[in-house]
Amino acid sequence: MRHSLFKYYGEREWAxxxxxxxxLFRSSAYFRDFEDENVRGDQNEGTIVHxxxxxxxxxNLTQGTTFTxxxxxESSANPEEIFxxxxxxxxxxxxxxxxxxxVCIEILDIRHFCARITAALPSKATFPGLPRRPRIGRWVEYxxxxxxxxxxxxxxxxxxxxxxxxYAWQNEFxxxxxxxxxLGFEKVTTRLVQGDTGGAPRPxxxxxxxxxxxSLRDICRVHEF
Numbered sequence: 001m002r003h004s005l006f007k008y009y010g011e012r013e014w015a016x017x018x019x020x021x022x023x024l025f026r027s028s029a030y031f032r033d034f035e036d037e038n039v040r041g042d043q044n045e046g047t048i049v050h051x052x053x054x055x056x057x058x059x060n061l062t063q064g065t066t067f068t069x070x071x072x073x074e075s076s077a078n079p080e081e082i083f084x085x086x087x088x089x090x091x092x093x094x095x096x097x098x099x100x101x102x103v104c105i106e107i108l109d110i111r112h113f114c115a116r117i118t119a120a121l122p123s124k125a126t127f128p129g130l131p132r133r134p135r136i137g138r139w140v141e142y143x144x145x146x147x148x149x150x151x152x153x154x155x156x157x158x159x160x161x162x163x164x165x166x167y168a169w170q171n172e173f174x175x176x177x178x179x180x181x182x183l184g185f186e187k188v189t190t191r192l193v194q195g196d197t198g199g200a201p202r203p204x205x206x207x208x209x210x211x212x213x214x215s216l217r218d219i220c221r222v223h224e225f
Contacts, residue, residue: 141163
């Protein structure tokens with residue numbers, strides 16, 4: 001069982017703000033367009049990709065035929081209306097180096113941490129999970145493009161907390177919320193694509209939301225490098 005979370009910062013100033021309970025959430029579109037050699041940035045952020053070997057197999061039930069398309073299947077949640085804040089479950093030299101961190105905040109009580117952030121958000125905020133058990137925090141699920149069909153394509157909350165296995169080194173834990181119905185069932189856009197699935201950056205979708213949860217110093221400690 002994992003008991004702590006870790007947030008890496010390049011400057012002590014931001015670590016102090018975090019300790020005071022100021023967390024800057026970004027829309028998933030921001031991380032989709034962030035260019036830093038695939039450390040924090042991910043061109044598939046907010047999108048899941050199904051790219052089976054040999055192409056997509058299509059069954060035409062009306063005609064009783066089967067054929068293959070040289071495409072990938074994509075399903076994207078609304079990247080502008082879903083806000084995320086990224087942490088890790090690991091304290092390692094690899095993460096320190098790749099995040100170019102000077103300091104790291106360790107969160108000692110995950111449950112109380114998530115509860116405080118939730119309480120600081122507007123009552124209309126929505127979170128991942130079933131209606132009876134929504135929660136702001138979730139461990140990221142890592143998957144391979146060649147995986148078979150998975151119901152996550154219709155679930156924006158799962159899309160927002162899923163990444164390709166090439167990012168598994170991050171051991172990521174995410175805080176996720178929306179102020180709209182963007183996390184609702186089938187609130188997605190699907191398409192078939194060929195080749196590279198990346199697109200031009202859309203800075204108009206780069207939104208941010210500053211959460212002020214009050215001091216977190218009683219459940220945090222600082223690691224300086």
